[in-house]
Amino acid sequence: MRLSIKNLRAEIEGKEILRGLDLDVGPGEVHAIMGPNGSGKSTLAHVLAGRDGYEVTAGEITLDDQDLIELAPEGRAGLGVFLAFQYPVELPGVNNTHFLKESLNAQRKARGEPELDSVAFLKLIREKMALVSMKPELLKRPVNAGFSGGEKKRNEILQMALFEPKLAILDETDSGLDIDALRTVSDGVNALRSPERSIILVTHYQRLLDYIEPDFVHVLAGGRIVRSGDKTLARELEQKGYGWLTGEDEAA
Amino acid sequence: MSTEQHAGTSLNAVLQAGQRAMTPRPSNMDWLTPVRERGAASVAEMPLPSRKDEAWRYTSVGFLEQAEYQPLVEGPFDAIQLSDIDDLLLPQSQGLRLVFVNGYLATAVSDLAHQQDGIQVRSLAGGLGDVSVDLRRHLDAIAEHRHVFAALNSALMSDGALIHVDRDIVSRAPIEILHISVGMEQPGISHPRHLIVLESGARAEITERYACLGDARYFNNALVEVALGADSELLHTRLQEESPQSQHLSDLQVRLAERSRYRLVMAALGGAWSRSDVRVSFDGEGAEAELDGLMLARDQQLNDIHLDVQHKSAHCTSRETFKGILDGKGRVVFDGRIVVAEDAQKTDAQLSNDNLMLSRSSEVDTKPQLEIYADDVKCSHGTTVGELDANMMFYLRSRGIPHARAKQMLCQGFAEEVMAHIDNEPLRAYANKLLTARLAQTTE
Numbered sequence A: 001m002r003l004s005i006k007n008l009r010a011e012i013e014g015k016e017i018l019r020g021l022d023l024d025v026g027p028g029e030v031h032a033i034m035g036p037n038g039s040g041k042s043t044l045a046h047v048l049a050g051r052d053g054y055e056v057t058a059g060e061i062t063l064d065d066q067d068l069i070e071l072a073p074e075g076r077a078g079l080g081v082f083l084a085f086q087y088p089v090e091l092p093g094v095n096n097t098h099f100l101k102e103s104l105n106a107q108r109k110a111r112g113e114p115e116l117d118s119v120a121f122l123k124l125i126r127e128k129m130a131l132v133s134m135k136p137e138l139l140k141r142p143v144n145a146g147f148s149g150g151e152k153k154r155n156e157i158l159q160m161a162l163f164e165p166k167l168a169i170l171d172e173t174d175s176g177l178d179i180d181a182l183r184t185v186s187d188g189v190n191a192l193r194s195p196e197r198s199i200i201l202v203t204h205y206q207r208l209l210d211y212i213e214p215d216f217v218h219v220l221a222g223g224r225i226v227r228s229g230d231k232t233l234a235r236e237l238e239q240k241g242y243g244w245l246t247g248e249d250e251a252a
Numbered sequence B: 001m002s003t004e005q006h007a008g009t010s011l012n013a014v015l016q017a018g019q020r021a022m023t024p025r026p027s028n029m030d031w032l033t034p035v036r037e038r039g040a041a042s043v044a045e046m047p048l049p050s051r052k053d054e055a056w057r058y059t060s061v062g063f064l065e066q067a068e069y070q071p072l073v074e075g076p077f078d079a080i081q082l083s084d085i086d087d088l089l090l091p092q093s094q095g096l097r098l099v100f101v102n103g104y105l106a107t108a109v110s111d112l113a114h115q116q117d118g119i120q121v122r123s124l125a126g127g128l129g130d131v132s133v134d135l136r137r138h139l140d141a142i143a144e145h146r147h148v149f150a151a152l153n154s155a156l157m158s159d160g161a162l163i164h165v166d167r168d169i170v171s172r173a174p175i176e177i178l179h180i181s182v183g184m185e186q187p188g189i190s191h192p193r194h195l196i197v198l199e200s201g202a203r204a205e206i207t208e209r210y211a212c213l214g215d216a217r218y219f220n221n222a223l224v225e226v227a228l229g230a231d232s233e234l235l236h237t238r239l240q241e242e243s244p245q246s247q248h249l250s251d252l253q254v255r256l257a258e259r260s261r262y263r264l265v266m267a268a269l270g271g272a273w274s275r276s277d278v279r280v281s282f283d284g285e286g287a288e289a290e291l292d293g294l295m296l297a298r299d300q301q302l303n304d305i306h307l308d309v310q311h312k313s314a315h316c317t318s319r320e321t322f323k324g325i326l327d328g329k330g331r332v333v334f335d336g337r338i339v340v341a342e343d344a345q346k347t348d349a350q351l352s353n354d355n356l357m358l359s360r361s362s363e364v365d366t367k368p369q370l371e372i373y374a375d376d377v378k379c380s381h382g383t384t385v386g387e388l389d390a391n392m393m394f395y396l397r398s399r400g401i402p403h404a405r406a407k408q409m410l411c412q413g414f415a416e417e418v419m420a421h422i423d424n425e426p427l428r429a430y431a432n433k434l435l436t437a438r439l440a441q442t443t444e
Helices: A041-049 A073-079 A096-110 A118-131 A149-163 A179-191 A207-211 A231-240 A243-251 B002-022 B027-045 B082-088 B133-138 B148-156 B390-398 B403-419 B425-443
Strands: A003-012 A015-025 A030-034 A054-063 A081-084 A167-171 A198-203 A216-221 A224-229 B097-101 B119-123 B161-165 B175-182 B188-190 B193-198 B203-213 B218-228 B233-240 B247-256 B261-268 B273-282 B288-297 B302-311 B317-326 B331-340 B348-357 B363-372 B378-386
Touching: A003 A041, A015 A041, A015 A054, A015 A224, A030 A041, A030 A231, A041 A054, A041 A073, A041 A081, A041 A167, A041 A198, A073 A081, A073 A096, A073 B390, A081 A149, A096 A118, A096 A149, A096 B403, A118 A149, A149 A167, A149 A179, A179 A207, A198 A207, A216 A231, A216 A243, A224 A231, A224 A243, A231 A243, B002 B027, B002 B148, B027 B148, B082 B175, B082 B203, B119 B133, B133 B161, B133 B193, B148 B218, B148 B247, B161 B175, B161 B203, B175 B218, B193 B203, B193 B233, B203 B218, B218 B233, B218 B261, B233 B247, B233 B273, B233 B425, B247 B261, B261 B273, B261 B403, B273 B288, B288 B302, B288 B331, B288 B403, B288 B425, B302 B317, B302 B348, B317 B331, B317 B363, B317 B403, B331 B348, B331 B378, B348 B363, B348 B403, B363 B378, B390 B403, B403 B425
Parallel strands: A030 A198, A030 A216, A081 A167, A167 A198, B097 B175, B161 B193, B175 B203, B188 B218, B193 B218, B203 B233, B218 B247, B233 B261, B247 B273, B261 B288, B273 B302, B288 B317, B302 B331, B317 B348, B331 B363, B348 B378
Antiparallel strands: A003 A015, A003 A054, A216 A224, B119 B161
16 A cells, blocks of 8 residues: 655635645555644645545545545545544434444445444454453444543544554544553554554654654645654654744745 | 315315215214214314414415315225235234224234233224223313314214223233325325323323325324323324325324323324324323424425423423424424413423424424413423534545435434434334435435
8 A cells, every 4th residue: 555645735715725745655654744733734634534625726645546536535435544533523313333334334345345244243343342442332322422532532443443444544643632541542553553554643742652653754834744754853843843844944 | 365265165075075975874983973073063164274374384285275185985905915014014013003094994904912901992983892981081072173174083083093091001012003095096085083091000102103005195184182191101102104295184182190101202204295283281280291203304395293282280391302304395394382371380391493404495494482371480492403514424424434325324313312212122123214215315
């Protein structure tokens, strides 16, 4: 799996947020995208997942030579793109088990694989739940409704474990988590690292990267990648803040 | 004025044709004669509802001018076999099932085993044996003729279920009343009439369904009377799954004695034109009513619910939760009236109506009304009208669920607050399946 983003420009309601972004993510690599608030990190995550209202005006996004921009969100999910939301959405009245099974089967169907029946699904979900130490009763509740912040994030990582995506984009997964929850969630993500799975970590803080060690770190500012490096770049940012880089961007 | 005249004539014509079709009457229905005569007299006096009447302002009965409704007589449809209706039957049903085909009891497809001591189940036309005095005295004693259709029902009622549960008897299984309409060459009109009486301390569960075979054209004009004795409890589920070509009017009138408990879950999913009037009268102190309803109005459907909750006694509680889902040019009318009388102190009443509009061309006319004449009460009402949430849609689609299916899942989630109140598991599963099927027709 190789994700290739070239000269990507995207706008929301006519306002340009991404201004010529380039990024390459190879098989099994973990890339951290860092940057100040408003730099376009979340926009990038949503553009990759295909959200309506995020309009790509120039550039290309390909996943193994498949053009993603043309695909609806469900089509991208079928190809193995997964977005873990910063604010997982509550779905009143939609049972969590039903949602997970329906999602998995929709993706399997898109790939031409047989759908799982209820028994096979329950067996699988129990196995995956152990990975994120999720309380079984959360399966019986409506999706994310009344879940604590930590439970919502666990539910996201549970989906990542269940769907086994080729490309997982984790949008501010550490936000709103206490240390214990952060550790559980990170352990879950680390267990899912594999040569067949690439991961993009979108995060404002270095903290998450203490638990999930990236192969590459990029700084996004003003809608472009302004600096790339290895994990030491994250430490440098922790010490110096973003000012020295965004200033550099303005000067350029 | 001229249109009222014309339509009035046509209801009188329905009355006369209906009366002709009923003669000669079987003598075991003679006890109904005074009721019928009262009904016929009201039909002659009462005007046809027009848009000038507040209760009918958004609900035109103009369809009456579009067709000549023929009286449905007991006829060849008793040849219907179980295999013809097996799609409509609930699995694992353990209780009595009374099936009415075009308004008449069809014993061949009913399930009359599972009788229970202390529960008397009869039919209006006498098909299940003599109707006791206990039952007779209640018929037409609970209901008021609030509109001409109720009077017409009293004048022409063909058949229906009469259920009497003795004091302190708890029914072991739900009793099901299943209407099946079968298309005739001419659109027909039928007047089902049911009576449910629970004596003090009794408990029962009753399911009332209106279904059809094929896309028949017909008009069901039903009236249901319910009387709950002191400390009794009734779980009442109504499923309106009429044909998309049909008109359905049901007038449900409930009287609650002290400390009785009434739980109604209704899902009105079918019909080109559907109206349910629900009147609940708190006649004794400390009674409770929980009314939950779902209205589906797909393209060209009108779905109307009129509530009239009369808090006449102190220390009573009522909850009214009604939800509408609209698509295409569908229309929902919700009129939720709660009246708290001067003596009804410590009344606790909460009414809500939430609507989900899937299209810009649909229309909701919602009117919650609280009329409070007591000074120590807790009452509230709330109404919302909204569209599908873009965040929710994106969340589902990002998980691989196609657009149309995501929409269905969210509609179903919206309906779930009502549907979850159906305690009877096979019935809930059936109702949800039906809702899914009807929603599938809205979305693509």
